[in-house]
Amino acid sequence: DQQVKQNSPSLSVQEGRISILNCDYTNSMFDYFLWYKKYPAEGPTFLISISSIKDKNEDGRFTVFLNKSAKHLSLHIVPSQPGDSAVYFCAASGNTGANNLFFGTGTRLTVIP
């Protein structure tokens, strides 16, 4: 059973515009959320994270929003650049004290020049 879901397998955005990637989760015990970016033939790289005590975290062009009541988070990239084209994975962890992440299936972002 997929506890973290990314329902959009792909997204295309024009360069300079905003990219919004969405993620839903089902486990109310999750309290820490992360986004990873993955280029072909490379491992995922950490992008940004948010704790459940916050509803927003910003790092440069990347902002993650968390809506706990809806069990939903989103990643905003503004402005989008061609180098942002990659697969983006949403991940979540619970308060088990262990380093075990639950990942979504990924969204492939294509930024069109």
Place this chain on the structure above:
Amino acid sequence: KAGVTQTPRYLIKTRGQQVTLSCSPISGHRSVSWYQQTPGQGLQFLFEYFSETQRNKGNFPGRFSGRQFSNSRSEMNVSTLELGDSALYLCASSVGHRNSPLHFGNGTRLTVT
């Protein structure tokens, strides 16, 4: 500093065989986690090792096992390979504190024929 190194990059095995994958973490990282990535399933947690001890285990059969050495290097073993074990196996290291970001290697692509 050097990133997470996984060897080999590619492997082809036949059903029934066994395979060992290797992972060298970032220097100073004591936690090593293993994930399986298959199309449509995202990344699924296999297990985590910290200071040579398995700290957490995902929902995989006992054919999947691992170990960690005193220098934090880790190996993952899959016995009695099945066609469904064909996947990208990713290793990630971290300092080991809860929610410390995972740093992934580029993975080992295993094909079982």
